[in-house]
Amino acid sequence: MPLEKPYASIPGTVIFDADQARVGYHLNQFCMSLMKADNRARFKADNRAYLDEWAMSEEQKQAVIARDYNRLLALGGNVYFLAKIFSSDGLSFQFAAATMTGMSQEEYAAMMLNGGRSPKNDHLLETKPHG
Amino acid sequence: MPLEKPYASIPGTVIFDADQARVGYHLNQFCMSLMKADNRARFKADNRAYLDEWAMSEEQKQAVIARDYNRLLALGGNVYFLAKIFSSDGLSFQFAAATMTGMSQEEYAAMMLNGGRSPKNDHLLETKPHG
């Protein structure tokens, strides 16, 4: 019997568990490398060349280049690691979170000012496949 | 009430506990640095100059230069860290252990072949102050 994943049914959410950590290992370590200024510079100069230094899957590399954060979550990325990518781009956590919801940053910020997303509306997400 | 040290009464033995780890931190980290070949070379070329790069006490530095392992244990050294010093000197664990007992390596090796030191003879150590 494998370990249960009682969180699997929660919509719009990828839990960074052992399975995700395994497939995302090199992706996340690549992200971590962006904490150093010279790595950031090399990455910015040529995304593809820098990514090719890492043992990541082609899918992961494409998703980084596309800044497709939902895809990156599905491919084993963890949001605190992925944060190094959008921080390198000079973008905020709120910007990145907004892109994952499909809203503009303004719509998303307005939702937050109005008290945020209610878990009572989780069913609205069921029809939005992600990852 | 401070933590008990039920091992304090065991003769000829320094337990690497929290108190020892605190006073020995830089000494042990210096030892660890000897795992790199270029650090070993610099240390061998000039013990004193290399030691002066570390935030160790004068007493600790003198004890390193004298290769006084009992003194180093008393000053916060741990034997697995100190091992980097005698390994750098090309000397074995058995050599180092022998020096700590006051025996020659031959006497010590003979004791081991005869079954080692018996804990029943611990009282013989009581009169040998260490550290």
Next chain:
Amino acid sequence: MAKITAGVTTSHVPAIGAALDNGRAGEPYWQKVFSGYEFAKRWIAEEKPDVVFLVYNDHASAFSLDLIPTFAIGTGERFNPADEGWGPRPVPGVEGAPELAFHIAQSLILDDFDLTIVNKMDVDHGLTVPLSLMFGQPDAWPCKVIPFAVNVVQYPPPSGARCYALGKALRRAIESFDGDLKVQVWGTGGMSHQLQGPRAGLINAEFDNRFLDLIVNDPEAAAAIPHVEYIREAGSEGIELVMWLIMRGALGDKVDQLHRFYHVPASNTAVGHLILKGAA
């Protein structure tokens, strides 16, 4: 003998640190957040703790996937603010309390908590934002800090019950230290937030306020909340709330609530803040 004089909980949202560091604390949006900490600042200036045992989580700053400790206690002399990708926060370095920290480490390990002892690490917003909220912008932090990092990044974090039990053992550890110190225990992180996926922006004020009630009055019930309930109700990153249970376990059965504050939003997150004292 060292004494636990109070417990504090607070969110540690990085945007709060950025607002302070960039001189935007006076803007109405942020003023609503900082106003909730006015009481705390006056209070702690009078309390003058000697040491804060600060429970927080590292956010892929000091610990990458190479090594992930469930519980890491900082026993070093000093901890510097981490460079989280835009340079370190312009805040003072953190002075440790090695003697007390080593004592706690030894005591907790002998009590069957499998700690990782860390002498050298940088500390990220999880630790420095709570200091900023409580102390403002001094040239040096007015007390020593023992960083205690809990893994909540890779699933599974320790359970709430485990954190609560650790808090109780922490109380025994601190009270057995031979030194006349006033120690506060802070539990940081939360409240409800989800930073990822189509469900990002989740806020559950009802859950948060019930959790605040439970932390004060029924910590056993709070400790029984399973991981999946935090994730479902408070969002994937809301699971940080387990860290508050370490603070609560350290305070003893009954507490008096000196202050309570709840506000939405700070960036993606709800902000919750409590000041508690063990009941006389």
Next chain:
Amino acid sequence: MAKITAGVTTSHVPAIGAALDNGRAGEPYWQKVFSGYEFAKRWIAEEKPDVVFLVYNDHASAFSLDLIPTFAIGTGERFNPADEGWGPRPVPGVEGAPELAFHIAQSLILDDFDLTIVNKMDVDHGLTVPLSLMFGQPDAWPCKVIPFAVNVVQYPPPSGARCYALGKALRRAIESFDGDLKVQVWGTGGMSHQLQGPRAGLINAEFDNRFLDLIVNDPEAAAAIPHVEYIREAGSEGIELVMWLIMRGALGDKVDQLHRFYHVPASNTAVGHLILKGAA
């Protein structure tokens, strides 16, 4: 379903590795040591485990005083022999078993063991000498290995009782893994030795043989031995024996002893070695 098929205990004295690596295994001094492992080599060639869960301690190789995990589980793809100051041992690299290792990590953390998850580390003689003793000198190790490092360098190590409890939880973890694997659990280190101070060279054959008896027939009693008794009776480094209790806990209540070997000396140390199977 994965199964625990056997348990092995063995010392991991570095001089044994050096004797092998330097072609001195045939000398009478070392022949006495290696003869005790002839049975094991034949036995394991037939058993063909898929994975060895190898409990050992790091000796200031992968972990300095900067960071000391009480329990560290290696979840990486590969682990290389450490350079312990005279170059890495000329033995094969170690292939990990990440899927099973992550499963065990998750299971043990949910069972309230506060593990540190390690994806990247070198492994020292504590791990490679047991492989050499059991498998000789092949071009590649014939099975995968999950390194499990226990702190026994900085006092306090986890208690024997804690290690025994971890072994029991480890059994549940392995048996809940969805994969048809034969897993052995090895507990290494010991037996009596003291490498430091005027008391160096301590060997207590009486204690060691009683400990071998207890490990086989009365593990609860072995688990109750306090740290100070190991230090007093088996020497300051004899405390490594707590690691054997993880192996024993994983085997269930009753075991059959397939092999037992005890010898003095190997360098500064007594050598003890058991092969155990869960009783049918």
